[in-house]
Amino acid sequence: MNKITIIIFGEPGSGKTTQAKLLVDHFNLIHFDTGRFLESILFDPQRQNETRIQEEKKLFSSGKLNTPSFVVSEIKNKILKIYKSGFGIIFSGSPRTLYEAQKEIPLIEKYSGKENIFFIELKISEKEALKRNNQRLICKFCGYTLLKQYFSIENIKNCPVCGGIFYKRVLDNPEIIKIRFKEYIERTYPIFDFLKKRGFTVHKIDARPAPYKISQKIIKVIESKK
Numbered sequence: 562m563n564k565i566t567i568i569i570f571g572e573p574g575s576g577k578t579t580q581a582k583l584l585v586d587h588f589n590l591i592h593f594d595t596g597r598f599l600e601s602i603l604f605d606p607q608r609q610n611e612t613r614i615q616e617e618k619k620l621f622s623s624g625k626l627n628t629p630s631f632v633v634s635e636i637k638n639k640i641l642k643i644y645k646s647g648f649g650i651i652f653s654g655s656p657r658t659l660y661e662a663q664k665e666i667p668l669i670e671k672y673s674g675k676e677n678i679f680f681i682e683l684k685i686s687e688k689e690a691l692k693r694n695n696q697r698l699i700c701k702f703c704g705y706t707l708l709k710q711y712f713s714i715e716n717i718k719n720c721p722v723c724g725g726i727f728y729k730r731v732l733d734n735p736e737i738i739k740i741r742f743k744e745y746i747e748r749t750y751p752i753f754d755f756l757k758k759r760g761f762t763v764h765k766i767d768a769r770p771a772p773y774k775i776s777q778k779i780i781k782v783i784e785s786k787k
């Protein structure tokens with residue numbers, strides 16, 4: 562099978578990162594988590610005196626999307642490096658704006674081949690996302706996400722994978738989730754028209770079932786097309 566690229570869209574809290582992690586081994590891909598990548602740049606102690614970083618950090622922490630030109634310039638080289646190393650990529654959280662899509666999709670087409678790119682959109686309502694958000698813990702060290710409803714131990718403090726400490730992301734407070742939802746509708750939706758015009762299909766998948774069930778659906782979509 563050729564090198565594939567999977568791009569996962571989805572409302573905040575729809576489980577994009579969880580799916581990307583579950584699919585990485587199945588398809589032998591590198592996971593590119595844009596949110597986490599940007600977070601690591603914006604909170605990099607070495608870069609805190611850069612005005613651009615300070616401005617972008619404010620946007621990020623408020624739930625607004627980062628400036629598309631900033632995002633593209635930070636991630637373009639990283640994407641190229643991964644493709645050149647011979648791996649396919651699974652993206653969670655990128656592209657988020659039409660501008661980013663216009664800059665990144667042609668690049669991805671060039672390295673992956675148009676027929677090897679798969680678009681998935683995970684669908685969840687705002688109400689459901691807020692509910693699920695209360696259930697989510699993220700390990701500070703390995704990034705493992707734990708959904709409390711699938712875990713029988715109460716008040717778990719440490720990550721069952723690496724023993725690291727759980728934290729709640731700045732982005733996971735209810736007010737911020739509302740802003741992120743609005744941003745998704747206003748700024749990410751226009752990408753779908755752009756993709757349609759380029760001849761792509763975005764496969765919509767209900768994000769409410771258990772994560773493994775959603776993965777099985779995504780695998781089915783991809784394997785039926787390859």
Ligand SMILES: [Zn+2]
Pocket residue numbers: 700701702703704705720721722723724725
């Ligand atoms: Zn961990």
